[in-house]
Amino acid sequence: MSKNRTPDDEPQEAAEAQAPKIDLSEEELVALCKAHVCAKCAVMAEAEDVKLRALADNENFKRRIQRETDEVRRYATESVLADLLPVLDNLALAIEHAGSDPACKNLVMGVEMTRKIFLDTLKKHGLECVGACGEAFDPGVHEAIGTVCQPDKEEGCVAQVAQAGYVLKGRVIRPAKVLVNKGQEA
Incomplete structure (x- = not known):
């Protein structure tokens, strides 16, 4: 017997000598452990x-x-586009107030072209105008500022647009301010 050995080591050494040598990889050993020991372990x-x-x-x-x-x-461009809406409003007002004055004909045509190019550019970025006369009133995109009685139009439809509204890719940036037709007066 060597000096580090104890009598208790003899049965263990005898069992090791009789056991066949099994050569397992790390993955196989982990899988074997999980299958036989850890499967029943609550902690695992x-x-x-x-x-x-x-x-x-x-x-x-x-x-x-x-x-x-x-x-x-x-919607990253939403705040920039919302800041540009007053420019569109002012261009529309310029066209509206110039009317049919022959002296302003060329100026009005230039403003209309500028407004159209501006709207087309904004449309490329997902901005769309909402609130046309004759369409059904939708509280999701319209803001009613009053009612009017126009017998030639359906009840509950937009009779007049005070300020155009705009939608960016399905999200309302500014609702259209409209007058709603209430039908015939009693």
Whole structure:
């Protein structure tokens, strides 16, 4: 016997000498351990549950961040476009007030062309004008500022537009201020 050996070591050494040598890779050893020991272990099951919940929370977080990022990108120009709306209003007022004065004909034509180019450019960025006369009143895109009685128009439709409204990719930037037809007076 060597000096570090104890009598208790002899049965263990005898068992090791009789046991066949098994050569397993690291992955095989882990899989074997999980299959025979850890499958019945409550701590392992709880750890697996915690891991799955953490993975699910992480995926939900990624999806939410992606959705928020997409929305920020989609509506990033909203404040700039909203600041440009008074320019469109002033161009429309210039056209309206010039009327049919022959002296202003060329100036009005230039303002109309400028307004059209401006609207086309804004449309490329997703801005659309809402609130035309004759369309049904929709409180989602219209703001009623009063009522009028026009027998030639349907009840509940837009009779007159006081200020155009605008929608950016489905989101109302400014509702159209309209007068709604209430039908025939009693």
